[in-house]
Amino acid sequence: MCVDHSHHDDERPALSRRHVFGAGLGVASAAFLGGFALPASADTATTATAPNAISPDEALKRLMEGNARYAGGTPNCTDFSASRAARALSQHPFAGLVSCADSRVAPELAFDQGPGELFVVRVAGNFVNDDGLASLEYGVKFLGMPLIMVLGHTNCGAVDATIKVVKDNISLPGHLGELVSNIKPAVEIALKAKPEDQLNAAIVENVRYNVRELETSTPIIAEFIRDGKLKVVGGIYDLATGKVTVI
């Protein structure tokens, strides 16, 4: 079974009907928001008793211990039905992830976490655009998550394609060119240093670049960091070993 941090027995549901539909939100906007129900105030989501009311460092420790279990072949999470009823009422993720869409990188598995523990934004090349940023802002401000990890991975096809675009000026079909334009700034920084292993250097710089973007993102993320309530870290997932290295 998963280590269950998702609820306390004495905890009342964090989102009442009033909160789910949001004071002042019309029916149309509530429907539009769908799963992104905005609490009327942030306090219900970030009470001291919430299961994710832990420090950023504790959250990182929890994440890395889960990765050690996964990489060692001793995961706890096999029963995903546990605590489903409690999760239907509220969510308390302890970490946000910016992950590549790559099918070989599966954050909940890689960190041995059950549903409700990780708030994951995925896009090929694990960069943060406005919509991804807004999703993370929701997780930080309304769900109270104390940690965000930008998770790159070895042998990333999106970063590799971006290197080819930058170096060989190739053009990509469909909307791929737009996607790659988001990864380009980091790749250009990495290539300037003339690294021996261009792909790995670009993968690492792409993670660092997006960590910096998040750390300086106003008004929400930067303020939570300044108040000590949030940390943003970078990690690289090794496809060959399943291990995540914090960079």
Ligand SMILES: [Zn+2]
């Ligand atoms: Zn990738």
